[in-house]
Amino acid sequence: MKNKIYLPNGVEAQEACYNEFPIEEYNTNPFIQALPLLADKKTIIKKLMTIPPFKEEERELDSSYRVHIVQRLYKLFQPLPQHVRIWNMVFSLVFQGYMARNPFDKEYIRYVNATGKQIINRTYDINTRTDFRTTANCGLLIGYSGMGKTTTVNKVLNNMPSVIVHDTYKGQHFNQTQLVHITLQTPHNASLKALSLQFFMKVDEILGTNNFKKYVSRNLSVDAMLPLMGIVSQNIGLGLMVLDEVQHLQNRGVQQMMNYFVTLMNSFGVPVIFIGTPASYPIFQTELRIARRVSGSGEVIWNNMANDNEFRLFLESIWRYQWNQKFTHLSEELIQIFYEETQGISDLIIKLFVNVQQMAIYSGKEEITVETVKRTVKENFKMMKPMLDSLRSGNPYKIAKYEDLRRIEETHNKRIERLDQPEKKMKQNIIKVNQVADTISSSIKPKHKILRDYTNDDIRKVFIQANKSDVSPCLLLLEKGYIDEMSIGQGDHFL
Structure with missing residues (x-):
C-alpha cells in the first residue's frame, strides 16, 4: 500500500x-x-471502466426520483x-x-x-x-x-x-x-x-x-x-x-x-x-x-463511430440501465434509430438515452419506443439538427461548415488525408462536371436519328433533355438531385 x-x-x-x-x-x-507498473489490455479496460450504481427495484420508485436517478448514466464510462x-x-x-x-x-x-x-x-x-x-x-x-x-x-x-x-x-x-x-x-x-x-x-x-x-x-x-x-x-x-x-x-x-x-x-x-x-x-x-x-x-x-460492432457494443453496454417501469429490449429498429439520431457520437448517445427515458417517464408510457426517440430528438436536439443532418448527408462540403465535425480519414498506409479548402475543390468539381457534361452531350448527338427509351432514373436521359431544351446539363443535374446544392451565403466566396 x-x-x-x-x-x-x-x-x-x-x-x-x-x-x-x-x-x-x-x-x-x-x-x-x-510510476505504476505497465498494464495489459484486460487490466486497462478494468481500470478505465466506470459503472453507475443500479438496482432493478429502483424502477418502482416515484417518477420524481427516477428522472434524477437516470442522470447517473452521465458517469458511465465504457472502454x-x-x-x-x-x-x-x-x-x-x-x-x-x-x-x-x-x-x-x-x-x-x-x-x-x-x-x-x-x-x-x-x-x-x-x-x-x-x-x-x-x-x-x-x-x-x-x-x-x-x-x-x-x-x-x-x-x-x-x-x-x-x-x-x-x-x-x-x-x-x-x-x-x-x-x-x-x-x-x-x-x-x-x-x-x-x-x-x-x-x-x-x-x-x-x-x-x-x-x-x-x-x-x-x-x-x-x-x-x-x-x-x-x-x-x-x-x-x-x-x-x-x-x-x-x-x-x-x-x-x-x-x-x-x-x-x-x-x-x-x-x-x-x-x-x-x-x-x-x-x-x-x-x-x-x-x-x-x-x-x-x-x-x-x-x-x-472520428464518430460507424454503425458497426463497436457502436452496438457501446449501446448494449448502456442499455441495461433503464429506470422506466417497463424494460425495453434492444431491437434492431432501436439500434438503427439511435445511430441515425446520434451518428455514433458517444456523448449524444448517452444524452439521447437519458432524455428518452425521462420523456417516457414524463409521458407515463414508461417504455422506450421508436416514437419516443423521435419525439425526444424533435424536442431536445433542435440545436444539433443542422450538424447531424450534415453528418447524415455524408456530403463533405456540408460537413466542412462545422469545423469540429470534419472527418479525417486514415488510409491503409497510416497516412492521413484531409479535405482542405472545400469551397475551392467544389468550384473545381463543378467545372469538371460541366466539361464532362459538354463532352457527353456532344457525344450523344447521332448522325442518324435513333430512338432510345431511357428510364427516368437513367442519367443519359438528363443529358438528352438538356440538349433539347438548351439548358446547362449541370443545372439540370442539380435540379434532378444528382448534384448536391451548395448554398453560398452572403459574404462567402470561393477560394
Whole structure:
C-alpha cells in the first residue's frame, strides 16, 4: 500500500515507492521507477471502466426520483479499443520522456546546472545546440466534439499519481518533488504569454510553490518566459504537459506556438500531448518538426463511430440501465434509430438515452419506443439538427461548415488525408462536371436519328433533355438531385 502525503497547501501527494520493471533501462531512473507498473489490455479496460450504481427495484420508485436517478448514466464510462490506444500513448510518452532525464546521471546533472546558470544570468540562447539529446516526443489526439477526448485523457492520468514525493533512492539521499503531469488550456486568442502565465500559476496551485512571484514580472517577454518554464519543469521533474483545445491555435500565432513547444521538448525534455478537434489538424500537417514526432503511436484520430460492432457494443453496454417501469429490449429498429439520431457520437448517445427515458417517464408510457426517440430528438436536439443532418448527408462540403465535425480519414498506409479548402475543390468539381457534361452531350448527338427509351432514373436521359431544351446539363443535374446544392451565403466566396 502506497502512503499518501499531504503537501503544506493541502494537495494530496504519494510517497515514492520504486517498482522493478522487466525493461532494464527503466530500473536506474527514480522518476520512472516511482510510476505504476505497465498494464495489459484486460487490466486497462478494468481500470478505465466506470459503472453507475443500479438496482432493478429502483424502477418502482416515484417518477420524481427516477428522472434524477437516470442522470447517473452521465458517469458511465465504457472502454472501447480507442481508449486502450490512448492509454498506451500516454504511458509511453511519460516513460520515454524521462529516459534522458535521469537525476542520477552525471551528464544530465551537468547539463541542468549549466542551463540553470545561463537562464539566471540571462545568457541562455534557445537556438544554441547542446549535448543534451532529448527522448521526449509529443502525442496528438484529434477527434469529434463529444467523443470524450479530454475525459479519456483525464481518466488515464488519474491512474498515475499527480505528485510524487521522493526521499531516498537506493540508499542515496534524494529530496525531490515530482510533478508527473499538468494540463493547460489553449488561450482563445492563442497568446503565448497567457499560456506561460497559466503554467506558472498551475504549478504553484498544485505544489504550493511561488514560481509566479519569483519569475514573472509585468514586462517579461515570452522569449524570456520559455527558458524559465524549462528550468521550473526540470526542477519539478515534470513528466508530461497536456495542451487541450489546441484548435484555438489556428486563429493566429501557429508558427510561434510550434517553435515554443519544440523548444520545450528539445531543450528541456518535456513531452506534450495536443488535444483538439479536426479543425486543428492542418496545424500539424504544415509543421514537419511536430508531424515527425507524432507519427506512429503518438497519433490518435478519433472520428464518430460507424454503425458497426463497436457502436452496438457501446449501446448494449448502456442499455441495461433503464429506470422506466417497463424494460425495453434492444431491437434492431432501436439500434438503427439511435445511430441515425446520434451518428455514433458517444456523448449524444448517452444524452439521447437519458432524455428518452425521462420523456417516457414524463409521458407515463414508461417504455422506450421508436416514437419516443423521435419525439425526444424533435424536442431536445433542435440545436444539433443542422450538424447531424450534415453528418447524415455524408456530403463533405456540408460537413466542412462545422469545423469540429470534419472527418479525417486514415488510409491503409497510416497516412492521413484531409479535405482542405472545400469551397475551392467544389468550384473545381463543378467545372469538371460541366466539361464532362459538354463532352457527353456532344457525344450523344447521332448522325442518324435513333430512338432510345431511357428510364427516368437513367442519367443519359438528363443529358438528352438538356440538349433539347438548351439548358446547362449541370443545372439540370442539380435540379434532378444528382448534384448536391451548395448554398453560398452572403459574404462567402470561393477560394
